[in-house]
Amino acid sequence: MHGRPRTAPKPEDAAASAAKAQKLRALQSQFLSYHHDRIYTKEALDTSAKLLEINPEYYTAWNYRKLAVEHNVKESESSPESVKSIFDEELKVVENALRQNFKSYGAWHHRKWVLSKGHSSLDHELRLLDRFQKADPRNFHAWNYRRFVAALLGRSVEDELQYTEDLIGNNFSNYSAWHNRSMLLSEILKKKEQESYSQDTISKEYEFVLNALYTDPDDQSGWFYHHWLLDQTSKAKAPLLVSSWPVPGSELVVSGNVSLGDHPLSSFSKVTVALERFPVVLYFNQTVEGVNSSTVAIQCTFVQNEDVTWKPFSPQNSWASKVWVGYLDLSGVDHHSSAPHTVEVKLGHHKGIMSSNGLQLSVPFDLSFRVSVKPLETQSSKDEKLVWEEDKFYACEMPIPCLCYDGISVGNKYEPTTSDWQIGTIAEEISQIRNLLAISDSKIGKITLARLLMAHDVMSSPYATKTVHAEEVLGLYSELMKLDPSHSQYYKDERSLVLLQQLLSSGGTLLKHCFYYGGITSSSTHGPICLRLNNQSISRMGAFDKLLWVQMLDLSDNELHSIEVLRASNHWLSTLTRRMCDLATETILVLRLNRVKML
Amino acid sequence: MSPFDSLSLKVHKDAVAGWVLSFQAHPRSKSDLGNGQFYGFHGSRSSQFPSKDNAIFIQNGSHLASTYCALAILKIVGYNLSNIDSASMLTSMRSLQQSDGSFMPIHIGAERDLRFLYCAAAICFMLNNWNGMDREKAKEYILNCQSYDGGFGLTPGSESHGGAAYCAIASLRLMGFIGDDCLSNASALSSKANIQSLLDWSLQRQVADGGIQGRPNKASDTCYAFWIGATMGTLGANKFIDERGLRSFLLTCQSEYGGFGKFPKELPDLYHSYYGLAAFSILGEAGLKPLCLELGLTEGAATGL
Numbered sequence: 018m019h020g021r022p023r024t025a026p027k028p029e030d031a032a033a034s035a036a037k038a039q040k041l042r043a044l045q046s047q048f049l050s051y052h053h054d055r056i057y058t059k060e061a062l063d064t065s066a067k068l069l070e071i072n073p074e075y076y077t078a079w080n081y082r083k084l085a086v087e088h089n090v091k092e093s094e095s096s097p098e099s100v101k102s103i104f105d106e107e108l109k110v111v112e113n114a115l116r117q118n119f120k121s122y123g124a125w126h127h128r129k130w131v132l133s134k135g136h137s138s139l140d141h142e143l144r145l146l147d148r149f150q151k152a153d154p155r156n157f158h159a160w161n162y163r164r165f166v167a168a169l170l171g172r173s174v175e176d177e178l179q180y181t182e183d184l185i186g187n188n189f190s191n192y193s194a195w196h197n198r199s200m201l202l203s204e205i206l207k208k209k210e211q212e213s214y215s216q217d218t219i220s221k222e223y224e225f226v227l228n229a230l231y232t233d234p235d236d237q238s239g240w241f242y243h244h245w246l247l248d249q250t251s252k253a254k255a256p257l258l259v260s261s262w263p264v265p266g267s268e269l270v271v272s273g274n275v276s277l278g279d280h281p282l283s284s285f286s287k288v289t290v291a292l293e294r295f296p297v298v299l300y301f302n303q304t305v306e307g308v309n310s311s312t313v314a315i316q317c318t319f320v321q322n323e324d325v326t327w328k329p330f331s332p333q334n335s336w337a338s339k340v341w342v343g344y345l346d347l348s349g350v351d352h353h354s355s356a357p358h359t360v361e362v363k364l365g366h367h368k369g370i371m372s373s374n375g376l377q378l379s380v381p382f383d384l385s386f387r388v389s390v391k392p393l394e395t396q397s398s399k400d401e402k403l404v405w406e407e408d409k410f411y412a413c414e415m416p417i418p419c420l421c422y423d424g425i426s427v428g429n430k431y432e433p434t435t436s437d438w439q440i441g442t443i444a445e446e447i448s449q450i451r452n453l454l455a456i457s458d459s460k461i462g463k464i465t466l467a468r469l470l471m472a473h474d475v476m477s478s479p480y481a482t483k484t485v486h487a488e489e490v491l492g493l494y495s496e497l498m499k500l501d502p503s504h505s506q507y508y509k510d511e512r513s514l515v516l517l518q519q520l521l522s523s524g525g526t527l528l529k530h531c532f533y534y535g536g537i538t539s540s541s542t543h544g545p546i547c548l549r550l551n552n553q554s555i556s557r558m559g560a561f562d563k564l565l566w567v568q569m570l571d572l573s574d575n576e577l578h579s580i581e582v583l584r585a586s587n588h589w590l591s592t593l594t595r596r597m598c599d600l601a602t603e604t605i606l607v608l609r610l611n612r613v614k615m616l
Numbered sequence: 617m618s619p620f621d622s623l624s625l626k627v628h629k630d631a632v633a634g635w636v637l638s639f640q641a642h643p644r645s646k647s648d649l650g651n652g653q654f655y656g657f658h659g660s661r662s663s664q665f666p667s668k669d670n671a672i673f674i675q676n677g678s679h680l681a682s683t684y685c686a687l688a689i690l691k692i693v694g695y696n697l698s699n700i701d702s703a704s705m706l707t708s709m710r711s712l713q714q715s716d717g718s719f720m721p722i723h724i725g726a727e728r729d730l731r732f733l734y735c736a737a738a739i740c741f742m743l744n745n746w747n748g749m750d751r752e753k754a755k756e757y758i759l760n761c762q763s764y765d766g767g768f769g770l771t772p773g774s775e776s777h778g779g780a781a782y783c784a785i786a787s788l789r790l791m792g793f794i795g796d797d798c799l800s801n802a803s804a805l806s807s808k809a810n811i812q813s814l815l816d817w818s819l820q821r822q823v824a825d826g827g828i829q830g831r832p833n834k835a836s837d838t839c840y841a842f843w844i845g846a847t848m849g850t851l852g853a854n855k856f857i858d859e860r861g862l863r864s865f866l867l868t869c870q871s872e873y874g875g876f877g878k879f880p881k882e883l884p885d886l887y888h889s890y891y892g893l894a895a896f897s898i899l900g901e902a903g904l905k906p907l908c909l910e911l912g913l914t915e916g917a918a919t920g921l
Contacts (some may be wrong), residue, residue, distance in 0.1 A: 024762065025883065075662075076722070077662075077663055077724075080726075122726075122727050126726060155771075155831070155833075157770075157775045157777070160774075160775065161773070164773060192775070192833050196775045196776070198765070199763075236833070237832045241765040241832070242765075244765070244813075245764045464816075497913070503861050504856065506856055507819060510856075
């Protein structure tokens with residue numbers, strides 16, 4: 018049996034077990050013969066019962082008994098007592114089998130089958146479950162069976178909640194009881210009673226779990242439940258546009274080989290791919306579907322809105338993504354004129370863009386940028402030489418182009434979807450957990466506090482521009498790296514993501530990291546803006562929505578620790594680079610990943 | 617045992633293949649395929665007994681788990697699976713899939729849960745033919761098995777369990793729903809399954825003694841080094857495991873006779889030995905071949921190269 022400790026056999030035991038095996042084989046072929054011939058007499062049933070007591074996993078025997086029951090019940094249609102006794106006998110056989118292996122899938126399944134026929138007493142089942150609970154409070158077969166019986170009995174959710182409360186009160190680390198509690202709470206919350214009832218329920222649960230956390234701050238059970246409550250408190254947020262490319266308000270010069278009838282591609286293309294279409298990238302705060310030319314309107318002189326095809330950026334999915342790309346066909350542009358064309362992008366004016374939770378994007382966003390097209394000149398088809406020199410960086414004095422999208426929504430019509438109760442509850446939990454951590458060094462407690470603080474920031478500003486708690490969170494992850502060194506890589510990665518949010522969310526901080534780079538030999542202007550995030554102990558890249566505008570990115574002297582990580586996070590940047598490289602390199606649209614020095 | 621480079625054990629590959637193939641159930645005729653029975657492999661002679669009326673015909677006791685094992689063994693010994701009548705197997709396997717996407721393991725009836733869904737996915741993958749199941753429905757069932765704490769239970773509503781997590785994630789990977797970018801927020805799967813929570817839950821399974829437990833507050837057990845280790849590996853999160861700690865725990869489970877037991881100082885058994893070695897392969901142990909995580913076999917066996 019799985020889980021029983023093994024001991025080496027003695028010679029006399031070997032002989033005994035050989036005899037046992039012989040007996041078993043005889044029993045088995047006798048049984049198979051009955052099964053084959055469809056014999057369901059008491060003698061035949063007893064054979065199967067003996068077999069199941071020895072090996073409760075012999076599912077053929079369980080199925081034989083189901084057939085026998087159906088057959089024998091039909092025979093005794095007239096007498097309800099004999100029908101009941103047939104089923105009672107089954108329950109007895111199951112109990113015997115469970116005594117041999119209280120984790121036998123076949124035995125539990127058979128019991129469920131018997132019960133669902135409706136001829137057995139259910140009260141007895143609860144008493145049976147109590148015995149199993151005492152023997153092993155973590156037996157998930159028994160817990161599944163309890164949920165099944167409770168449903169059959171029509172037991173109230175409140176009664177079952179009380180049951181879990183009693184168990185947890187006895188033993189806070191009874192994870193299975195906490196799990197059951199989450200199932201029951203989900204049922205209550207799903208009923209979508211009055212908002213205030215749900216809120217009261219959740220608030221009471223926070224109090225309940227806090228007791229457990231104080232009693233044993235290092236036990237996982239309460240903390241996972243607490244984390245789940247946090248999820249219930251946060252609720253789904255409405256989809257919003259948080260970033261896009263081209264940057265709103267920007268002026269783009271696009272050059273390249275536009276295929277014009279009698280100009281073959283080969284005579285121009287040396288550096289760039291032939292330009293045919295121009296990408297517009299929309300980045301949302303969550304996965305959405307329904308981005309198409311009916312829900313996003315492109316207005317410009319050279320493209321008809323209906324001709325724009327929007328595709329999700331995600332390779333595995335063809336209908337939903339956080340990032341969507343639409344292509345504007347540039348072949349309709351007059352290439353002899355270098356006058357700029359205004360492109361307007363409007364979304365949120367019509368229903369249709371929806372999150373996987375079913376929430377609509379209902380805030381309108383209007384963006385515009387200007388594009389002028391010029392054919393690729395032969396001199397600029399020379400390869401640009403990028404010379405990397407530390408003293409070629411010049412501080413940026415001009416304001417960085419638009420980064421914060423709450424300026425983009427039309428008339429700032431955004432109404433926060435977070436309620437006072439939600440923010441208040443999170444604030445209360447932050448205070449409670451801080452108190453707890455003052456008296457205990459619980460690592461899982463620190464992880465929880467970090468999550469709470471980040472959740473609070475997100476709730477306070479949907480575009481994640483306020484990172485009030487970032488410093489405290491960074492401190493927590495640094496502590497965790499010391500407290501739990503075996504998971505330090507994980508904490509480092511989490512810390513990197515928070516750091517990126519902090520650096521990229523405020524215009525002031527961002528400016529300190531932006532430099533003009535004068536090291537590109539063919540450039541005649543200031544040179545592209547380089548975002549320097551070097552030497553920040555970054556082990557993982559993120560916040561890609563905040564990086565779309567970046568022309569050059571310096572990630573030198575960080576801790577991006579493996580090629581895979583780089584590739585995975587680079588997938589973003591390099592794919593975008595590939596798309597941008599549909600356009601000529603001479604423009605200010607160049608997005609290049611600079612040399613990353615790995616330690 | 618495939619991870620060993622030099623087969624110092626003499627394994628007679630043809631004999632093994634022949635023995636495994638003798639467990640295959642065959643339909644008597646094409647019309648049999650519509651009768652609701654699954655024509656796969658039996659687990660042992662116990663379920664394979666001749667029909668009374670026709671001494672040659674054998675009662676069909678095919679089981680999904682035995683079928684997965686049979687095909688895996690055949691792959692390990694290098695048998696060419698295109699020699700098998702996979703068409704009947706896959707067509708008949710469809711009748712084992714339930715309306716909620718889950719799989720029953722045998723047509724005569726039994727419990728249904730993620731274990732058998734995994735077997736079905738692995739069977740289709742090894743035969744390179746997805747006619748055997750509705751992948752979309754299967755994915756739905758898997759997602760319904762994700763629990764409040766981010767882990768996966770064996771059935772919807774069940775407590776999170778390391779073995780169930782493996783069955784869930786490996787199945788999704790086999791069916792093509794998990795790409796290499798799984799950890800990134802832009803991945804398609806992250807919109808339906810809470811990958812971050814799953815990661816947090818899995819990470820917390822490695823405990824103070826360096827070993828890995830199957831559920832919170834249970835003892836570390838050798839085999840979960842594979843079930844959880846492979847789950848995290850499939851998600852691209854291997855780097856978060858404390859490899860040194862895990863390695864030293866596993867070594868305490870290695871017996872003086874060789875092989876691994878469930879707990880430290882326990883006598884070894886085949887199951888824990890297999891998964892103990894598999895875990896060492898994931899840890900990059902010298903002399904062990906790399907694994908195809910989602911099949912639980914070496915990459916060589918999985919690809920046939």
